[in-house]
Amino acid sequence: MVEITRSFEIEVDIIDDDHRRLVDSINEIIQALNNEQFELCAQLVPDFVDLSKQHFRREESLLAKYDYPQTDNHIKHHASLDDKMETMLALATKVADSPPAAEALRKELIFFMMDDIINEDMDFKSFMVNATAGKA
Numbered sequence: 001m002v003e004i005t006r007s008f009e010i011e012v013d014i015i016d017d018d019h020r021r022l023v024d025s026i027n028e029i030i031q032a033l034n035n036e037q038f039e040l041c042a043q044l045v046p047d048f049v050d051l052s053k054q055h056f057r058r059e060e061s062l063l064a065k066y067d068y069p070q071t072d073n074h075i076k077h078h079a080s081l082d083d084k085m086e087t088m089l090a091l092a093t094k095v096a097d098s099p100p101a102a103e104a105l106r107k108e109l110i111f112f113m114m115d116d117i118i119n120e121d122m123d124f125k126s127f128m129v130n131a132t133a134g135k136a
């Protein structure tokens with residue numbers, strides 16, 4: 001199971017709520033893999049990818065709204081994740097026939113969440129906490 005502990009919170013509610021929803025979605029997928037519910041897994045991964053893309057757009061608007069100076073870099077970072085999302089979608093179609101694909105998908109999801117989503121967002125945490133101060 002993936003869990004967002006306090007040190008992984010950005011302390012901006014809109015963003016933390018999204019991150020929690022993404023973690024819930026990943027945990028559902030991992031649960032499906034554990035239970036060998038491969039069809040369910042194949043359905044859940046595209047939903048997770050959609051949710052991630054919606055989250056990226058929402059976060060980008062928020063950064064732009066508060067004039068975060070590195071907004072463009074963060075938008076580029078999100079864009080650089082398109083290939084990883086394509087890989088996850090491809091793996092999701094193979095999990096039923098391939099235990100290595102299931103294992104690869106599990107690892108991709110966890111690294112994607114912890115490194116690419118949460119860790120990279122730490123760059124704007126203090127800026128956004130100050131900028132929003134109870135407003136966002």
Ligand SMILES: [Fe+2]
Binds near residue numbers: 015055059117118
């Ligand atoms: Fe984020």
Ligand SMILES: [Fe+2]
Binds near residue numbers: 059074078120121
């Ligand atoms: Fe982000």
